[in-house]
Every structure is written in structure tokens, then in C-alpha cells.
Amino acid sequence: MSTLRWTLSILLFLALLMPGVLEPAPAYAGGVVTVCDEAHLLAALAGGGTVTFTCSGTITLTAEIVISADTTIDGSGQTVTISGNHSVRVFTNSGFTLNLNELTVANGYAESGGGIFNDGTLNVNNSIFSGNSTTGYGGGIRNDHGTLNVNNSIFSGNSSTGLGGGIYNNGTVTLSNCTFSGNSARGGGGISNNYYGTVEVSNSTFFANSATDFGGGLSNLSDVSSPMTVNNSTFSGNSASSGGTILVFQGPVTLRNTIVANSPTGDNCAGAPITDGGGNLSYPDATCPGINADPVLGPLQDNGGPTWTMELGEGSAAIDAGDDAICAAAPVNNLDQRGVTRPQGAHCDIGSVEQITDPTAVNLTGISAQSASGALPPMLVLGLLLVALASIGVARRGRQTDTN
Template sequence: MNSQRLMHQQNNAWRLCFVTLLVIGLVLGLAPVNVVQAATITVTNTNDSGAGSLRQAITSAAAGDTIVFDSSLSGKTITLTSTQLTINKRLTINGLGAGNLRISGNNARRVFNIGSSGIVTISDLTVANGRVNNLRGGGINNAGSFTLNNCTITQNQIGGNLLGVLMFGGSGIYNSGTMTVTNSTISDNKDAANSAGGGGIFNDGTLNLTNSTVRNNQVQTIAALGQFGGAGIANRGTATITSSTISSNKAIGYSNGGGGGIYNNGGMTISNSTVQGNNSNSEAKGAWGGFGGGILNWQAGNLSIQNSTLAGNTADRDGGGLENLGTLTIVNSTIKQNLANGKRPISGSGQIGTGGGGIDNATGTLTLQNSTISGNTSNLYGGGLINHEGTLSATFVTVSNNSASTIGGGIYITGTVTDTLSSLTNTIIANSMGQDCVNESSSITLAGTLIEDNTCSPTLSGDPNLGPLQNNGGATETHALLSGSLAIDQILSGVNGCGTTFTTDQRGVIRPTDNGCDLGAYEVSTAQP
């Protein structure tokens, strides 16, 4: 009897314990969970350090916080007097507008240094007067994940004078991480002595530049630093440039440097953009600088240009608009009014051809499709285009109104038979000063091509009756085919890519619209794109 009572008591104890644990579990399950909310920290003064300063806000911020600025700081400059601002966490900094708030390095130090663990967004402010000596990134150095919105990066510098060191670059910004730049201006940055390039931006990582302007930047490449440049942008990583303008930048080359607007030795895509008024200048007698007024695409460069314009660029040496030693594809684009001065030609084996007002394809691979080369000038050879020991494929291209002071006003082809391969298909070359086409290499293939003065043994010769270069619809300017043009309906559908590989013209008009495809970049149609 006692044993039964004991068992009953034990069972009750177990039931009580179970119920107690169940209640505790329910209570814990229903208890509110404390979630740490991201904080907003307000900067209240322009001091370099201490309470209310930007530096203190960055130091105090937890990962995910946002830093803002009191409205009383509008029109003010925060001047750094100690060290750069280093960020190694997730952080957002929202300014008062690029014209209303400036963060200055006081011409003595870099402004922002974003470490590899940094995930940083900076908006609506100006980064100015940053400077480093013999280092990367005068204004900003990014090794993490960085987004720049509605900002201005201006008047930053790289100083020092260590020759032969390839790492220095990016007076405005140096990027080795992932960087997105939107609605921003990168301007008036320069190297004070010499650098590897990238007066505005030097990219060794991944760069996305959208709706932005890169202008008035300057870079010098000296002595053994050669093979670099890009006063606006220098790229050795992966870069995408969309709906942006690269203008009025200047590369001063003492070695193999160049690329007034852009230097590319990585992967780059340019679309719906303008590269205009840039300059590649060779300062020293006998120097190898001065290539690619607008763009220098170097040997490892893979560059694609779409729906874009290269205009009014100047090279002291070769490639007024563009110098190519790598792989280059140009589609639905216009190369116009560029100048190659052709100074100081280089002698010896494998020399680079001298000239190329629009494009100098020097040992590279160049594909041109649905594009226009117009109004370019060379003070030596190849007003529109030179192909020198490279591979050229031009299809549905219009080459018009180009000039050379010697020969090859339209196209100049030179080099050995085995090294220089040229194919011109469904293309127009006309209105040149200094002959439309000069071929000093026997390896050239022409199919369905009209050359006005009958040079290079074309399929068709005579006046193509082209209209002026102007906006005829689409993203870029073209030469319209006027009534009665010999170029109209020359290629049957299915032949030479007509209506198959190529279904639109440079403007986006359907090919063919009538009995066959028209030659050149323009397809006659009553419908505008």
C-alpha cells in the first residue's frame, strides 16, 4: 500500500515537472525578441575629431548604421587635419548635396579608405583635395564593396617621384574591390609627378559607371612606367560604362602610355556613352607616348563599344579616336572629327603604324559593324582608319569625309601578308582626301563594298550620294543615303549577313526594308527608329 502511494506521488511529481517546463517554453516562445535597430548618427560640426564630428560618427557607428549631417553644415567643408577616414564595416553616409558639403583632405592626405570588409554607400557630397605620395587613390581607395551616388570627386592628387613602379594610380579613386558610381562627376584630378594612370579612376576590380561624367583629369606616365595611361579612366579589371561622358582629359606620355580618355588592359564595355575632346600628348622627343587620344586599348584589353560616339579627340602620335593593340568590337557607333598628328615615327621591327585619325588598329583584332567613321584627320596615313599588322573585319560600315596628308584618306592597310588581314563587307568608303583606300598588304577581302574612287578593287565604285553627318534617328549620327544612291538595295536578303546576321542598321531600322540591304551603316526607310 505504501509502495503504491509512493509511485503515485512520483507520477504527480513528473507531471508537475512536465507542465512547468511546458509553461516555461510557452512563455519563452511568446516573449518579445529584442532586435537591434540600425541607428542614424548626425554629424553636427566640421571638426576633424571629437563629439559631433564625422570621424567620431564613423568610429561610433555599428554595422548597418547611417550617418547624416545637420542642415547647419550646408555650404561647409569638413577638413581632415590628422589621418584619412577608414571604414571597415557596413555603413551609409548621406550628405547634403554635392554642392553643399565638401570633405577635404587638405592636400595632405587621402579622404576615404574603404577596407576589404567595408560595404559602404556614400551619397550627396564632394570629396576634394585628397593627396597621397607614391600610393594609390588620392581621394578614395576602395578594397571592399563601394557605392557612390550623386557625388563629386575633384582636385585630388597623387604625388611622389618613384620611377618604374607600376602600382600607383587613381588620383581621384583607386578601386580593387567592387565599385558602383551613379549620377556622379569625377573631375580635375591629376598626378603631380608620375603614376601608372587613371587620373579620374584606376580600376583593378569591378567598376560600374552609370549616368556619370569623367572630365578634365590629367595623368603622366614616365620612363619604365609605360604601357599605362588613361587620364579619365584606367582599367585592368572589369569595367562597364553606361550612359556616361568621358571628356577633356589629358594623358601626358613619356613611355608607352596614352589614352587621353580611357586606357584599357582588362575587360570593358562602353554603351550609350560619349568619349569626347580628350588628348594623348607625347612631351619628350623620341618618346613612345601619345597614343589613343580618346581610348588606348592595350594588348590584353577586350573592349566593346556600342551605341556610342568618339568625337574630337587628339593623339600626338597614332589613333586620334582610338588606338587598338588588343581585341576591339565597335557596333552602332560613330567615330568622328578625331585627329592623329603622327609625330615622331618609330623605326624598327614591329613598329606601330603612324596615323589613324579615327582608329589605328596596330596588331590588334578590330570588328566594326553598323558604324560610321567620318570627318577624321591624320597628318600622315589613314585619315579614317589604319590596319597595321592586325585583323580588321568591317561590315555595313560608312567611311566618309576623312583625310590624310599623305595617303589613305579613308583606309590605309599596311604590314606583312600573314600578319595583316582585312575584310570589308557591305561597306562604303567615299569623299576622302588622300585616296579612299590604300592597300600595301595583299591580304584584303572585299564583298559588296562601294569605294568611290575605285581604289583597292571594290565591288562597286562611284558617288554614293551621302547626306551630311547628322542625327537621322537612333543613338548616334549617321550619313543618310540620298535619293538615287548607288548603295541602295545592293545586297540580296540572306547574302553577306543581310537580314540574317544583320537585321537592323546603325539606328535600329530594320534590314532589309525593300528589295535588299543598303550598303553602309544606314538603311533607307520611311520609318524612323
């Protein structure tokens, strides 16, 4: 009997060492979308887990997708658009964790939260929100007492007849390395923060967003306990009747190393005072904190990195004028929106882009675009490498032309 017990003990010990044996089965298996249509997507999503794609294309929905378990939807290696066809919301996430990676969420429509309604945890990486709309709040995303983290993503052409063309928030929002362009609303064309919401924006660009009433780029309508902080970001060409770029009702707004410029209608900033966290620039008016000087911004275009940006031109007052301590600390961490190391000169630059005097100084390893698994998506690495090589080639041809 003792021999039997000893044998069983050894077998149990060996079983515990073997992966998968006596371990609980994963809660959700996830699935693979082999054909880019609604039926195959819904089948892969059943039960949650990680969903991947072996196809590219546009998946047009006839009904919104309601997330019912923790889910990761990863479009790495493919080009996948999930469209609400201007008739339905794309995702509703209530109480779960939803991770979106390398996807386009387009043409969603709802009374609130045209692209996504979130009151769980929503993590968005390397994705695009485009053409989503609402008659209420949050054309791209309504974050309703949820947590929203967005990295290396684009919000373009989203709209709301209420508040928050890109994002409406009354939860917690953290944005880094993002571009908001051409979004519109009655208030807060890019982002509207409300009702105890908290927003932190870093290394991001807001261009040509608009509001019919107030806050073309940002509006903070929340109370005094709801802060909005903007670090090393660039705002240009945003417009509204009041606060062409930023309108503050009473919630505290702090700008740090940020450019606010060229609002065609409405002053750059309006409403309650904005806290000067250091290293800011306002142009041509001085309604926002910081120095009053021309940043000489280039057009919104592909300057390398995962999102489009606006470079600083020759003679820009923003060059070497930033606060180095702000650049060095989290969440900026001495990187610009593209992943280029700061500083490139004597001091870091104001705004989302660090001027590069030598194109070979681009630090691809510093770019923080990561998939849900934490690894750089292969297609993104290839794209960034091609952009970097093209930029170096153009610069070299320019130098050769100058010497001829």
C-alpha cells in the first residue's frame, strides 16, 4: 500500500509540472475571423477571449455588438474596419474589459456614443475612429463612468449634435500619442469632459476640430474636482464661437509644454482661468498660458510614427523652449508623439513634436505602439521602418541638392 501511495504521489507531482494538466481551462477561448463579415465576427466573439483575423476588409453591422465578457479584438497584420453603416452603434461595453488593437471603428450611429458606449474598461491601441456620429454625447466614444485608455490612435471626422465630437467623458480618460482632426460638436469638438470626469492628454495633436458653441478642441464643463491635464501637445486651427481651442467652465485645466495656436474663430482659450504648468505657448492671441510667439507649425501630415503630426518650422519659438523636467517625467518620458527621443537640442521643444535636426536620430525602438500582447505589431514595425527610410532618403537628397 505504501508503494502505491508513493507511486501516486510521484505521478501527481509530475502532472503538476506538465503545462495544461490539472490547470483550470481558460474562461474564454476566443476565435479567429477567417471571413470578414458580421456572422463570422459574431461567432468568433462568442464567449469573449482574444479574437484575431486572417482576412482584411470592412465588416458591416446590422446590429450593435454588445460585449458580454472580457474581450480582445486584435487586427494585427490585417486591415479591418468594423462599420455601423451610419445606422447602429459598433460596440457597447458594460462592466467588462475590451481591448481594441489595430482596428478601424467607423460610421457608427446612436443616440449616445456613436462608435462605442463604454462603462467598463476600454483600452484602444493603434486604431482609428472615423465618421461616427450621435445626436447626444460622444460621436466617437462615450465614456460613461468607465475607464478609457487610448494610445497611438486617430479620431477623425466624428460628430455630435451635443457634446464631445471625438470623446465625451464623465469617467477617467488617458490619451497618449493620438491625433484628433476634423471632429465636431456643439461643445467640445475634440473632447468634452463632464460630471466628475478626469482627462490626461499627452503627446497628442488636435487640428481643425470645431464646435458651434464652445471649445473647438476641448471643453471642461465638470466641477472643481474634475481635472483636465494636457502635456506636450499641439493644438492648431480649432474653432468655436467661444474658446476656439479650449473652453473651461469651472473644472481645473492645466497646460504643460503645450502649443495652442491659430484658432480661426473664438479666442484660443476662454472661460475660467487655465493653470500654467510651465513651458506653454499661445499664438497669435495670449488668452492661453505661456509665451506669445509664433510656433511656425507645418501642415498635419505623415512625419513618421503611427499618427500624423505637425512639425515645427525654422524659427519656431517652440524649439528648445520646453520645460525639461516635464519632458523627462511620466507620462512624456522624454519621447515625442512619434517616439522620437527628447531633447534633440539644448532643451526639449514645446508641443507634441520634437524637431529633428538629423533624420538618423529617429529612435524607432522608442515608439510605444504596442498590441494587447505587449509586442510591436509586425506590420506597424514594417510601416515605421519604411517611413524612417523614406525620410532619411529625402533628407539626403535635399543635402545633395544644396551642395550642387
